[in-house]
Amino acid sequence: MRIHVMEADVAAVRTLTAATGFFRPDEVDIAVELVEDGLSKGNTSDYRFFFEDGEDGLVAYACYGRVPCTVASWDLYWIAVDPLLQGQGIGRRLVEAVEADVRRCGGAGIYVDTAGRPDYAPTRGFYMACGYSEAARFPDFYAPDDAKVVYAKRFV
Numbered sequence: 001m002r003i004h005v006m007e008a009d010v011a012a013v014r015t016l017t018a019a020t021g022f023f024r025p026d027e028v029d030i031a032v033e034l035v036e037d038g039l040s041k042g043n044t045s046d047y048r049f050f051f052e053d054g055e056d057g058l059v060a061y062a063c064y065g066r067v068p069c070t071v072a073s074w075d076l077y078w079i080a081v082d083p084l085l086q087g088q089g090i091g092r093r094l095v096e097a098v099e100a101d102v103r104r105c106g107g108a109g110i111y112v113d114t115a116g117r118p119d120y121a122p123t124r125g126f127y128m129a130c131g132y133s134e135a136a137r138f139p140d141f142y143a144p145d146d147a148k149v150v151y152a153k154r155f156v
């Protein structure tokens, strides 16, 4: 697993996030903007990454960071695994790497926003399998009948 952002990640994250079929084009743009931020600012960026490369390039990544105006809360902003490689433990390994880094940095908990609509059931199942619990739910947040669901894992 790699933490440093490379120039090629900008295009690769666009391709990867779009390929999952889970994100709208405007969401993909935001995922790419965070990678560009990491690329241009390096260690001073608010965003940190783990990248998993395969033989043909990027196959998965996670983006996370400290939540501004909190003492020790962190957000997992993005996680995506190549659809052809999902269900093989890559997502779990990324989450474990993020958790280890957050703990190393003194983080007290990780929060992740996801959607409540039916097609996100696999994603919610993934977070629960990784030990995250539903901490909040905002009905109709993204759209009518599409809640925002916040999952959390606290370390202290």
Ligand SMILES: CC(C)(COP(=O)(O)OP(=O)(O)OC[C@H]1O[C@@H](n2cnc3c(N)ncnc32)[C@H](O)[C@@H]1OP(=O)(O)O)[C@@H](O)C(=O)NCCC(=O)NCCS
Pocket: 020, 022, 078, 079, 080, 081, 082, 085, 086, 087, 088, 089, 090, 091, 092, 093, 113, 114, 115, 121, 122, 123, 125, 126, 127, 129, 130
């Ligand atoms: C969600 C995602 C990152 C998970 O990555 P992954 O590599 O497929 O997941 P893993 O193989 O590491 O699975 C880890 C655990 O989650 C569980 N899990 C995965 N999919 C699940 C599902 N549909 N229902 C219940 N549990 C599930 C696995 O069973 C596994 O648990 P186990 O180790 O106890 O067997 C990946 O599927 C993905 O990129 N999805 C599309 C994008 C997305 O939804 N991103 C998050 C947006 S908020």
